[in-house]
Amino acid sequence: xxxxxxxxxxxxxxxxxxxxxxxxxxxxxxxxxxxxxxxxxxxxxxxxxxxxxxxxxxxxxxxxxxxxxxxxxxxxxxxxxxxxxxxxxxxxxxxxxxxxxxxxxxxxxxxxxxxxxxxxxxxxxxxxxxxxxxxxxxxxxxxxxxxxxxxxxxxxxxxxxxxxxxxx
Numbered sequence: 001x002x003x004x005x006x007x008x009x010x011x012x013x014x015x016x017x018x019x020x021x022x023x024x025x026x027x028x029x030x031x032x033x034x035x036x037x038x039x040x041x042x043x044x045x046x047x048x049x050x051x052x053x054x055x056x057x058x059x060x061x062x063x064x065x066x067x068x069x070x071x072x073x074x075x076x077x078x079x080x081x082x083x084x085x086x087x088x089x090x091x092x093x094x095x096x097x098x099x100x101x102x103x104x105x106x107x108x109x110x111x112x113x114x115x116x117x118x119x120x121x122x123x124x125x126x127x128x129x130x131x132x133x134x135x136x137x138x139x140x141x142x143x144x145x146x147x148x149x150x151x152x153x154x155x156x157x158x159x160x161x162x163x164x165x166x167x168x
Contacts, residue, residue: 005022005044006021006022006023006025007023008025009025009026009028009029009049010027011027012025012029012030013030013031014029015031015032015055017034018033018034018036018037019037020035020038021038022041022044022045022062023047024045024046025047026047026049026050027050028050029047029050030052030053032052032053032055032056033056034056035053035054035058036058036059036060037053037057037058037059038060039062040063043065043066045059045065045066045067046067046068047068048068048069048071048072048107049070050071051074052073054074054077055077056076056077057074057077057078057079057080058078058080059081060082061103062083063082063098064082064100064101064102065102066082066102067105069106069108069125070107070108071107071108072105072106072107072108072109072110073109075110075112076113078111078112078113078115078116079117080105080116081116081117082102083100083119084118084119086098099118099119099120100119101119101120101121102120103120103121103122104121104122105117105123106123106124107125108164109123109125109126110127110128110129112128112129112131112133112146114131115132116134117129117135118136123138123139123143124140124141124143126141126164127142127143127144127145128145130145130147134148134149137150142155142156142160144156
C-alpha cells in the first residue's frame with residue numbers, strides 16, 4: 001500500500017491492498033480492496049464524508065480534478081477518469097487528442113458496479129448510475145441514468161424527493 005500526499009479525516013478505513021495519492025479524504029470514508037485512487041500535484045482528488053468506494057475501483061484525477069460529494073456510494077469495479085485517450089502515442093493524439101476535464105459527483109449519489117465515468121461529467125446530488133453504464137455527459141440532481149452511453153431513465157418522483165430530503 002502506498003500513502004503519500006494525503007489528508008485524512010477521522011475514522012477512515014483504507015484497505016492495505018489499495019493505493020491513494022494526492023487526495024483529501026473526509027470523515028468515515030471506506031476504500032475497499034485493490035482500489036487505486038489518486039489526484040495529481042495540481043489536482044488533489046476530493047472525497048467527502050461518509051463515502052464508500054467498492055473493491056477494484058479506480059479514480060484517476062491526475063490531469064483534472066475529481067470531486068466526490070458526501071454520502072456517495074461507489075460499487076465495485078467502477079472507473080472514474082479525468083483524462084482519456086491514446087497517451088502512449090503522440091501520433092494517435094494528432095487525430096484523437098486526449099480528452100481531459102473535471103468530474104464532480106453530487107452528494108448522496110450511487111454509482112453502480114462496473115460503471116465508467118468519463119472526463120467533463122457532473123452528476124447532481126441523489127443521482128443513480130446503473131451498473132455497466134458509460135457516462136460521458138452530465139446529468140442534474142435526482143437523475144436515474146443507465147446504458148452505453150448513459151441516458152436518462154427517469155427522474156425521482158416528487159414523493160421520492162420528499163422521502164430522501166426528509167430529516168430522520
